[in-house]
Every structure is written in C-alpha cells, then in structure tokens.
Amino acid sequence: MIYSLPKAFLLLAFAVGFFAAASEGVAQEQATKSTSDMVLASEVEWTQLNPARGDASPQAATLWGDRSGTQATGFLVKFVDGFSSPPHIHNVTYRGVVIAGGVHNDDPAAEPMWMPAGSFWTQPAGEPHITAARGTTIAYIEIDKGPYLVMPTDEAFDNGERPVNVDASNMVWLGAASTTWIQSSAESASGKEPQVAFLWGNPQSDQANGTLVKLPAGFSGNIRSDNSNLRAVVIAGQAKYRIDDKTDRKTMTPGSYFSSREKFLHQISTTGEAECILYVRSGGKFDVIINE
Structure with missing residues (x-):
C-alpha cells in the first residue's frame, strides 16, 4: 500500500521534530579525521x-x-x-x-x-x-x-x-524564520533564501538524519558540518562546488556527490537561473550559510 502524505500531516511531523524514520536504530557512521571527497556524475562507473x-x-x-x-x-x-x-x-x-x-x-x-x-x-x-x-x-x-x-x-x-x-x-520547505538550520542575515542575490525539508530522523537530535536542501538561483554560501559525517547528492539543478580555497570550482550536475568528516565548510553556489536541490545525510545538525 502507498502512503501519500498530505502537507498538514507533514507539518505536524516536523513540529514534533520527527518524520518518517525508515528504520529503527539508524546507525551513526563512525567519524574519523577531518577530510572530504567529491564525485562528479560524469565520473561514476x-x-x-x-x-x-x-x-x-x-x-x-x-x-x-x-x-x-x-x-x-x-x-x-x-x-x-x-x-x-x-x-x-x-x-x-x-x-x-x-x-x-x-x-x-x-x-x-x-x-x-x-x-x-x-x-x-x-x-x-x-x-x-x-x-x-x-x-x-x-x-x-x-x-x-x-x-x-x-x-x-x-x-x-x-x-x-x-x-x-x-x-x-x-514537501514542506522551511526557511530561516522556521528553522535554525538556515543561518542568514541577508537574502541571496536572487532575493530568495535557502530552505530545508526534513525527510527522516529527528532534526532536533544529534542522530543521523536525511534532509533536502533547496538553494535558490544566485545563491553563494556554505554548508557547514560540525563534528559529524555529512554526505550530499545533487538531486536537481547545478551547483558550483569546491573543497577549499586552493582548488577550482567544479560544476556538479544531478547525481554528483560530496562528503566530509568532522568539522568542514563546503563552499557552494548555484549557476544559471535554476535552483539547486541537494539530499543531505548527516550525523547531526548542519548549517546552510549565505555569504554576506
């Protein structure tokens, strides 16, 4: 049987900080030294x-x-x-x-x-x-x-x-006024702010969870992971991404992937006039930060 959930139910689920845990006792991935990785969709086998x-x-x-x-x-x-x-x-x-x-x-x-x-x-x-x-x-x-x-x-x-x-x-999308996962004192260049939609796990805990992140057209900023494993996959649109200031920005199309362990600041921006949607699996909370 398919369970197709109305928005009202989803909003209630977010209000209590839990939605659609796909399995009991989701294991936390073991964090190790701070490091990162990136795979472009064109590189997969x-x-x-x-x-x-x-x-x-x-x-x-x-x-x-x-x-x-x-x-x-x-x-x-x-x-x-x-x-x-x-x-x-x-x-x-x-x-x-x-x-x-x-x-x-x-x-x-x-x-x-x-x-x-x-x-x-x-x-x-x-x-x-x-x-x-x-x-x-x-x-x-x-x-x-x-x-x-x-x-x-x-x-x-x-x-x-x-x-x-x-x-x-x-999907129920939440902005800076509704969640602490968006850190912003200004809107992006497009006049729109990033949004998140919680999919599974408890976003109010330090346990593993899955979240969609919507970056508007014209976005420039960072995704900040603090002491947890983070894995992200591009679902829609395109993003310019680089691991650090010493590397060139790479264009990430749908199916591309980046990750980090421990504290890490992912530098990311959107290209063209389309928004970019990411699926993010995290070992705890992360922040989406708009550049000033």
Missing part, C-alpha cells in the same frame, strides 16, 4: 544492479560505501523507460530520492502512482513490491547496512516498518 537478470537489470553506480559489503552505502540506480521489475523483496530497508524520470514503487497489485523528480520513498526490508520507471529514470538509493540483495517473494517477512512515499509536491 555503472554496473548491473542485479547481475542475475543480465541485460534486463537496472544499472547502478556506487557513490560511497559498498552495497555488497556490510556497511552503510549510497548509490545511483538508472532505469530505462518502461522498466518494471518482477515482484521481489530486499533483505534490508532502503530509502530513495528520484533524480530524473518517474518511479512507481508499491505492492505488486497496486495501481501506478508515479513519483516525479524530487520525491522521496522508503522500502521496508522483507515486503513484496515492484519498482517501475516512466521515462529514463535515475534515483539515489541509500541503505544503513548491507549487503543489498534482491530476493524472491517466497522469502517475504514483516519487520514492522511500513513504506512511505512522498511526492515532491508534498
């Missing part, structure tokens, strides 16, 4: 997501971690137009954010409900479902532990979780 299906398999590209290992992992998945999987289950729960095209993910007998770019969904471990694509489709998938396996429905089980599908139009 595509392989078969499910080699057992051969050429019928979607393509996958790992951004961080190892989906065949036991650790938390984030990867891209690419579907051809008209793709529809057979009913199946997974051994682990995953979260997904649509980058391009449209995704239908639900019980095998459910009527299609297409989630466009910018939508978010969760798939509980053990629950039979199908995944279908409309148009050339790319999504970002994230697991808290591996390996990521595709298994037959006769091995289905109920782990107590329930799926959550949130259409991009149902």
Whole structure:
C-alpha cells in the first residue's frame, strides 16, 4: 500500500521534530579525521544492479560505501523507460530520492502512482513490491547496512516498518524564520533564501538524519558540518562546488556527490537561473550559510 502524505500531516511531523524514520536504530557512521571527497556524475562507473537478470537489470553506480559489503552505502540506480521489475523483496530497508524520470514503487497489485523528480520513498526490508520507471529514470538509493540483495517473494517477512512515499509536491520547505538550520542575515542575490525539508530522523537530535536542501538561483554560501559525517547528492539543478580555497570550482550536475568528516565548510553556489536541490545525510545538525 502507498502512503501519500498530505502537507498538514507533514507539518505536524516536523513540529514534533520527527518524520518518517525508515528504520529503527539508524546507525551513526563512525567519524574519523577531518577530510572530504567529491564525485562528479560524469565520473561514476555503472554496473548491473542485479547481475542475475543480465541485460534486463537496472544499472547502478556506487557513490560511497559498498552495497555488497556490510556497511552503510549510497548509490545511483538508472532505469530505462518502461522498466518494471518482477515482484521481489530486499533483505534490508532502503530509502530513495528520484533524480530524473518517474518511479512507481508499491505492492505488486497496486495501481501506478508515479513519483516525479524530487520525491522521496522508503522500502521496508522483507515486503513484496515492484519498482517501475516512466521515462529514463535515475534515483539515489541509500541503505544503513548491507549487503543489498534482491530476493524472491517466497522469502517475504514483516519487520514492522511500513513504506512511505512522498511526492515532491508534498514537501514542506522551511526557511530561516522556521528553522535554525538556515543561518542568514541577508537574502541571496536572487532575493530568495535557502530552505530545508526534513525527510527522516529527528532534526532536533544529534542522530543521523536525511534532509533536502533547496538553494535558490544566485545563491553563494556554505554548508557547514560540525563534528559529524555529512554526505550530499545533487538531486536537481547545478551547483558550483569546491573543497577549499586552493582548488577550482567544479560544476556538479544531478547525481554528483560530496562528503566530509568532522568539522568542514563546503563552499557552494548555484549557476544559471535554476535552483539547486541537494539530499543531505548527516550525523547531526548542519548549517546552510549565505555569504554576506
């Protein structure tokens, strides 16, 4: 069954500081020395997501971690137009954010409900479902532990979780007046401020959480991580990004990725007239800062 959540419900969830925890006991990633990484969408290596299906398999590209290992992992998945999987289950729960095209993910007998770019969904471990694509489709998938396996429905089980599908139009965006995650004494050059939409985890705690960040056209500033692992994927638009003052700015298109451990200041700006949306997985709170 698909759970399509109205804005009023989402706003209530944000008010209590919790929304759509996709799994219980989300593990904190172990922080180490301060460092950073960046992967451009043009640099990723595509392989078969499910080699057992051969050429019928979607393509996958790992951004961080190892989906065949036991650790938390984030990867891209690419579907051809008209793709529809057979009913199946997974051994682990995953979260997904649509980058391009449209995704239908639900019980095998459910009527299609297409989630466009910018939508978010969760798939509980053990629950039979199908995944279908409309148009050339790319999504970002994230697991808290591996390996990521595709298994037959006769091995289905109920782990107590329930799926959550949130259409991009149902996101609740919060600005500086509504959250302390936006640090600003001035608007961006476009006259608009950054916004965030909390997806999972408790944004009022120091635990792992997932958030969408919307940077308006003309934005120039920083994303500041304080003593926590941070991983970010470009979902829509483009951004100019550099790790430090000694490196050139790189253009990050949808599917590009950057990360940091410990305290770090990510220098980022938007290009052209379009806003940029990022998905950010963080081990705690982070700040979006507008340059004066």
